[in-house]
Amino acid sequence: MNFKNITGLFLFGVLALSCQQQNKSENTEAEKDLIFEKGAKITNANFIGTAWLNNLMNADSINTNSVGSVTFEPGARTNWHSHPTGQIILAIGGEGYYQEKDSPKKILHKGDVVKCPPNVPHWHGASPEKAFIQIAITSRQDGPTKWMYPVTEKEYLE
């Protein structure tokens, strides 16, 4: 093998590696799917695992909607809870779970939309293996969220 061949092979290898690494980096969950900064770590007892909230808009006396971007790390989820006016969830990325009381769990991906009915206990969160990013639109028109009890490991996994 002469010098030109070795140089060509080296350049080919460098380009192949660079192309592969760039694609890998562009496909990481956070880079691909986050639209809003993930915000602050949620520290209250209404969640299991690690979740982050970026409060995009607060309710006021006329426009009673609050809007938040929530990022659940794998395995993280809300406790069971309900909203007097219901809630709209937009799935932004990753893989999420959503379940209403006495209904089977739904699996959510980017582009899915859920309307939680008023006063129906439900929970949402990430799957065990993948993070989940959602935008939650919650009207405070008829009052605040009613928080209940944790989602057991059995409920989460079945």
Next chain:
Amino acid sequence: MNFKNITGLFLFGVLALSCQQQNKSENTEAEKDLIFEKGAKITNANFIGTAWLNNLMNADSINTNSVGSVTFEPGARTNWHSHPTGQIILAIGGEGYYQEKDSPKKILHKGDVVKCPPNVPHWHGASPEKAFIQIAITSRQDGPTKWMYPVTEKEYLE
């Protein structure tokens, strides 16, 4: 130049081109920023230019929010209009314009959030060069959108 050199050069060229095209394709506006399908072309007279609506959620008697993903092609915009309960706009991608009556135009990019106050005339749309994708959250609690008159070319560009 011998046969091995030509083959090496050819493979190098193919890989370089493939890497470049893949990056180009991953960076197109639609692939990078659309979360929801862009939906149906808007054909009513409340818009100038080409815009698309994916109606993600309809209002009902208890949860009065409607949520839509709107994609404005470059130069497209709404007419002047107002909402009795206001509106929340989430900028998802591209470059958008937003203006309230008697206020300067704002330029919106991915991650920006705007609350339109109740009954304040305003318009939104894409910049002349780039498409704009937004999610609009509109409460129908106090009634429907009031549509007014078109945004002139002078208003749009100044």
